[in-house]
Amino acid sequence: MKTRIIREAIQLFGERGFDGTSIQSIAETVDIRKPSLLYHFKSKEELRDEAIKYLISRWVNELPRLLTNAVSGYDRFSSIIMSLVSFFLKDANRARFALREMLDRPGEIGELVKLQLSPWNKMIVDYIELGQKGETIRKDLNPRAYIMQVMLMVLGSVAMGDAASVIFELDSEPSGARIDELVRIARESLFTQPDKVEQKKKKKAATD
Amino acid sequence: MKTRIIREAIQLFGERGFDGTSIQSIAETVDIRKPSLLYHFKSKEELRDEAIKYLISRWVNELPRLLTNAVSGYDRFSSIIMSLVSFFLKDANRARFALREMLDRPGEIGELVKLQLSPWNKMIVDYIELGQKGETIRKDLNPRAYIMQVMLMVLGSVAMGDAASVIFELDSEPSGARIDELVRIARESLFTQPDKVEQKKKKKAATD
DNA sequence: CCTACCGATCGGTAGG
């Protein structure tokens, strides 16, 4: 029951925001009375806390799978970004809830995410810095700031896809041009010369 | 008085969200009583509407100035992006309010922004497509989707700078590495070969 | 622009 409440809370917090969602309305969707919900969570704030922790840990737990399953038809990098997107795309309210929490209480959420994400963050930073010592990744790139901007595009594209589609007259189908362009931007601004990397890949594939 | 209320409303809606802000609290910051505020705006929803319209028109009205003042020390493109950022950076709650509105009611806000932004949007799309016919801008770029992603980075960097700084361990000073990297990403993923463009510029400057 | 006031809903508790 507890996790069912949390899952519904993420939906409603994501759609309408924390202050726009009454615990009454959450209780209704899981078909119990309000005081019963407050038996599982001492307060609305506690439910919020458990919900964001649940979302973060779900995401971090899927990261290894997202990174390893990432070699499909596309080249490896694009495939990683797309599986990252697809995690949030499976349920856009995850991205909306995450964004709203960052707006509502930047400090707390920042610390929370940092704690769970830091090993992965370090891994990617190291990978980028290694590529910068070689010739594959652009030297005038700030690894941490780069990762942050890509994450903003990922979360933003999913969470605000509806509004953005209207504004820029894009088709609102989620896996459409928006995501392709996001992948392209992330790729082109990361690697030194796409051609060189592509050639390397193809050469390697040919010799394999 | 009306515009003073609107300005304070943007602050508070941006900080705490629409549902997290009582009209009572807005009335207090402008030092009147609640019913007096409701004399200017029939309802809280009407205040919301006028506030977002005020913000959008303010932004659109500054666009010409942002685009023409844009030739400073930096190259033209970077300068345009940075003055775009600086409009929201002057007051981060503008960006927060805009983002929150897109989350709360994507359809209405989408239409509203589209209406006021479409001439500017068309201008930039035309500029990009022209560059694509030439050799300056990458041909595998979706103009509308590109503009959308850049706008997401601009708004996101400003609105969620605090949380993102904590997560990715970046200095929280606003005009720091985050914005530089955003400009770099937007630039590198737009132009075909930065070197070529740079050389052209320098050549032109030399012959001038 | 104010005082006085309203019904509805909010988060939360008592007690079982």
Add this chain to the structure above:
DNA sequence: CCTACCGATCGGTAGG
């Protein structure tokens, strides 16, 4: 997990 209930606050109105 429930019924019954609470004080506080919400958006909004009457009437001046």
